Each structure stands twice: as C-alpha cells, then as structure tokens.
Amino acid sequence: MKGWWGSIKLNTIHSKLLATYLLLIVLGTSLMASYILWSFHVYFMRSRQVDMENWTNALSESVADALEEKNVQRVKVLVQRYGAPQNITLRIFNQQGRLLATSDPKLDQQVQDWYKVPGMAQALQKRPAQGIAKGVLSSRDRLYIARPIVRNGQFLGVLRMSITLEQFQRQFARVIASVLSSLVLTILLCALISTRFARSLSRPIEIMRNFAIRLGSGQFGDTLTIHENNELDQLAAELNRMSQRLASLEHERRTFLANVSHELRTPISNVQVTVDALKGGAYEEPQLRDRFFQTIENETKRLSRLIHDLLDLGRLEAGVSQLEQQTVSLSNLIKRAVNAIEPRMLAAGVSVQLKVADLLIQGDPERLLQAILNLLDNAIKHSQPDSQVFISGYSDDKQAILKIQDQGKGISEQDLPRIFEQFYTTDPSRTGKSNGLGLAITKRIIEAHQGSITAISTANQGATFTIYLPLKANNKSSMF
Structure with missing residues (x-):
C-alpha cells in the first residue's frame, strides 16, 4: 500500500514538473513563432508597398507628360505596358475621376462609381492613399496605392495601382506550415528532454521520501547518497x-x-x-x-x-528546571562547598588547598553548588589517604575558570571521553556507591549557565576538571 501511494505521489511530482516545463516550452516557442511570422508578414508588406511607391513615382512622371500633352493614346500604351492582367492592375483617371486607361478593361467596364473604390476619394482630393482592400468587383485581397498626378502645381489626374496577394498568401501559408512543423518538432524534442529532466529531479525526491519514511518507522542510522550538486x-x-x-x-x-x-x-x-x-x-x-x-x-x-x-x-x-539568576561570588561558593563536604574529607584523610579569585558570576547558586559538590565528591572517592585536592579559580577577562584537581589514580584514556555520559562509571561491576549520574548532572548544570566543563587526566597522577563560566560585567577580582 505504501509503495503504491509513493508511486502515485512520485507520478504527481513528475507530472507537475513535466506539465510546467511543457507549458513554458509551448508558450515560449509559440510566442517566438508568432513573432517570426508577424515580422515576416510586416516585412513583406512593407517591401511591396515601397516597391509600389517607387513604381508609381516613375510611372506618374511619364503619365504626367502624356496628360500635359493630352495624349490619351500614350497613356493607354503606358498602362498596357506596365500592367499585368493577373498580377498588377494599373488605372489612370482624369481630374473628375473618369477612367482614361486600364490594364483590365473587361472588369473595369462593370464599375459605375469609382469614388467607392478604396483610395480614389482621397486621391481625387489630392491626397495619396495606400493599403489592403478587396479587389474591384472581387473578394480577393489586393495591395493598392492611389496617388494624385501633379505637375507644376496643376492637378492632372489619379494613378491607381493594385497587386494581388495570392502569391504572397500561398508563400506565407507555406512559411506558416514550415514554422508550425518546426514548432511541433521542437516541442516534441523539448518534451523528451523535459521528461528526462523531470525524472532526474523527481527521482532524488522519491529516494529522500523513502528515506524519510524509513526514519519515521524507526530505521535510524541509514545513509542517503545523492549526487546532484545542488x-x-x-x-x-x-x-x-x-x-x-x-x-x-x-x-x-x-x-x-x-x-x-x-x-x-x-x-x-x-x-x-x-x-x-x-x-x-x-x-x-x-x-x-x-x-x-x-x-x-x-x-x-x-x-x-x-x-x-x-x-x-x-x-x-x-529545560523545565527553572534557574535563579543571582550575582554569585565564586570564592564564597567554593567555601560553602568545602564546608559542606569537609566531614567526608576528614574521614577520607584528604585535605584541600584553595586559590580562588573573588570573581562574580551570574546564575543559580544552589545549582552551581550542586555541580561543585559532585566534582568534589568525585575527587574524594578517587583520592588516596593523606592526599590533597587543589581548587583554583581565576579569569581570562572573558570568563571565570575553576579547576578541581585530585591526586588519585586518574582516568584511563578509554574512559575519559565518556565520563560525562549518563550511568557511565569506571567501575564495570558497579560495586561502588556511584550510579554514574553525578558528572552528567554537573555537565547539564554548567551548560544551563552557558558554560562548559572539560576533564584531563594522566595515569597515576590524578584528574583535573575545569569549569568555564561567563563573568558578570564590571567584574573585579582579588586573591585570598
């Protein structure tokens, strides 16, 4: 059941990633293809319009010469020479809009009102016009230009030229087909790449999900290996x-x-x-x-x-044990600890030497006293009769440092790293009075005061426990 559900989840992630990639790809390539087609269309239409402007400029000069001479026959010859029945239609009108010559007489004889033909009204008002419109008595689009013929400020007539767009439309249709084919091919290739990429991303997620499931079921200690560099x-x-x-x-x-x-x-x-x-x-x-x-x-x-x-x-x-925050004198704290444990020291034949600066620290005096008593108890238990315990305290301008050193047999190298663990004792048989919690409690108390504790030992030369605690601000010290 878990495997099936995990597969569904993985497929969901993979599908979402793939759908996102494909959506971006389709959107991007479609916008690019649309822009390319639009640019091509605009470029072609602009090029044809420029060509028509150049052609009509040249023709209007020749037609103007013929109209000045009132040579209508020459005008007709020019129109027949440069007009083409299927592609280019050329017409010349006089000042009143009457048709003088046309390259398509069979069609034009059916037209009764030339003012309704696109561009003619503007041209007869001495304003050039151009654009795309339906052909005369036809439903096919044509590109046209209508321009007045003017010579020496005299309005002589109108020249109107139109060209068919069928050939361009057929070419443009082929271009569209080519672009769409390329678009579909690009999307398919990108879909294959996206599928692989989505799978490469979802696969590590599946591995980590299964790893998390194993952790949730209590299988700790496993190692997850993923090489993605991210x-x-x-x-x-x-x-x-x-x-x-x-x-x-x-x-x-x-x-x-x-x-x-x-x-x-x-x-x-x-x-x-x-x-x-x-x-x-x-x-x-x-x-x-x-x-x-x-x-x-x-x-x-x-x-x-x-x-x-x-x-x-x-x-x-x-962390539920509330610590009091008081200003504590380190020297007074050590004196209290020594006085409390003095009967045991006398009974064990152990003496103490003190050299503690009068440092001020912030914390819970009873908890700190408990930690120090645990260390002194540990020192007495491991000290030989007629030996000494040395207690020194000083500062390094940042923290108070308290050292407790005994002259016992010391702690072995294999035991030293574990002495602060719960229930750990150097007596494997546990025949002593220690339950292995004293040093663990001491470590927790010191850490609760934002301090730390370390231990060093040399065989047959005793052990030294060092406590580091933050100093109270504006601390002054003196030795006693």
Whole structure:
C-alpha cells in the first residue's frame, strides 16, 4: 500500500514538473513563432508597398507628360505596358475621376462609381492613399496605392495601382506550415528532454521520501547518497545528519533504559532477598536482624538517591528546571562547598588547598553548588589517604575558570571521553556507591549557565576538571 501511494505521489511530482516545463516550452516557442511570422508578414508588406511607391513615382512622371500633352493614346500604351492582367492592375483617371486607361478593361467596364473604390476619394482630393482592400468587383485581397498626378502645381489626374496577394498568401501559408512543423518538432524534442529532466529531479525526491519514511518507522542510522550538486545534496546531508543523530539518540535511549533497569534491579533485589530472609527466620536473631534492617535502609536510600538524580537530570535536559539568576561570588561558593563536604574529607584523610579569585558570576547558586559538590565528591572517592585536592579559580577577562584537581589514580584514556555520559562509571561491576549520574548532572548544570566543563587526566597522577563560566560585567577580582 505504501509503495503504491509513493508511486502515485512520485507520478504527481513528475507530472507537475513535466506539465510546467511543457507549458513554458509551448508558450515560449509559440510566442517566438508568432513573432517570426508577424515580422515576416510586416516585412513583406512593407517591401511591396515601397516597391509600389517607387513604381508609381516613375510611372506618374511619364503619365504626367502624356496628360500635359493630352495624349490619351500614350497613356493607354503606358498602362498596357506596365500592367499585368493577373498580377498588377494599373488605372489612370482624369481630374473628375473618369477612367482614361486600364490594364483590365473587361472588369473595369462593370464599375459605375469609382469614388467607392478604396483610395480614389482621397486621391481625387489630392491626397495619396495606400493599403489592403478587396479587389474591384472581387473578394480577393489586393495591395493598392492611389496617388494624385501633379505637375507644376496643376492637378492632372489619379494613378491607381493594385497587386494581388495570392502569391504572397500561398508563400506565407507555406512559411506558416514550415514554422508550425518546426514548432511541433521542437516541442516534441523539448518534451523528451523535459521528461528526462523531470525524472532526474523527481527521482532524488522519491529516494529522500523513502528515506524519510524509513526514519519515521524507526530505521535510524541509514545513509542517503545523492549526487546532484545542488540544494538536494544539502538536503540529503541534513537528512543524513538527522538519521545519525536519531540513531545516536535511540542508542542513548536504549542504554539509558538498560542502565536504569540495572540500577533499579540491584537494590530492589537486595531488599527482596533481605525481606525473604527475615521472613524465613532471620528476624529471630537480633544481630542478623539489625544487619538486614541496615541493608534495607541503605538500599532504600540508594533507590531514593537514584530516583532523585534521575528526576534532576530529566528536568535539566528538558529545560523545565527553572534557574535563579543571582550575582554569585565564586570564592564564597567554593567555601560553602568545602564546608559542606569537609566531614567526608576528614574521614577520607584528604585535605584541600584553595586559590580562588573573588570573581562574580551570574546564575543559580544552589545549582552551581550542586555541580561543585559532585566534582568534589568525585575527587574524594578517587583520592588516596593523606592526599590533597587543589581548587583554583581565576579569569581570562572573558570568563571565570575553576579547576578541581585530585591526586588519585586518574582516568584511563578509554574512559575519559565518556565520563560525562549518563550511568557511565569506571567501575564495570558497579560495586561502588556511584550510579554514574553525578558528572552528567554537573555537565547539564554548567551548560544551563552557558558554560562548559572539560576533564584531563594522566595515569597515576590524578584528574583535573575545569569549569568555564561567563563573568558578570564590571567584574573585579582579588586573591585570598
């Protein structure tokens, strides 16, 4: 069903493209052909009119000589010499419009009123006239010119010449047929080219549509390959990036669910086993009973801490956790963190060295304190007894830089790129107290404050976490 529907859609796109191309081609070629035919017609008619003007100019001089001499016979000879019964009709009239000589006497003897013949009225009023009109007592178009014959300011008569357009019309009909044949051939060739071009454009669209359908059905990670050297390549690249990102998100989702399941299963299983043991009689032994109750309490706290961290991380990633915007002293923030974690440091035999400038930053003090405590907690867990944690803070005129360095065993090269991932821990057995969310939460808090965090480590020389946060404007610093 999907394939059929996709085919219909593709055919629609292909048909629309092809129809658009053909419409433009037909419109363009038709306009061009019309212009060519119109230009040819205008050129021919203008050329014939110029020829007739030249002929009548020359004839009018000879006729004027004969009329001045009142030699009507000579006028008739001129008319018969230059007139042709089938093509050129030549007529000479006196001042009153009476016909003196004609090259077609059989036709002209039927005419009773020459004033009604096109051009005669104007010529008898000493105004030349020319144009296209029906022939005398005929329905065929003829090109005519009627001009007064004037010599030394004396009006002597009228010369009227007309030529048939049948030959031109037959030639023009052949030209039209040739142009139309060329037009049809051009449209057919362009239609073939347009079909290929429309198919070449619709084919990548079909490929991308099918690719999008696969993405919509959950098949992430595929790669779309299109070589068009245009915007379609850019669209394909964006689809590939989206596919890879979705594949990454899907992998993260599956990993997250697996990790959550693992983290929840372990304490729940421990609680279940302990409860079963208590039901089986361990409750009767006070020492065993107290140890089992302590186990239940520890696992319950572990579950509570895990759920709290998951909710915290979810709110930070979704952007629904509202951050307060206050002016925060970095040195005071570090002091609060050290005071809060000091009992754990003393118990672990770890001391701290501070060198933090009095920098002002903008943000949520409680969230920033949470991020720093996570880093200090991580430093204490990986520090050896009688070691130190170094905390330094300074600015580079653009941002505050906070470094927390421990003297633990460090982080391996394969672990270092992944330490900020959710549930990732360097302890594969997960026997420690960490659930792998502390550093992920820290990273989200810092990024929510438009900052960043990095980590570097050398084997057996500890790890250094560096936080970059924007400085508040007009910041002044001092060391303590």
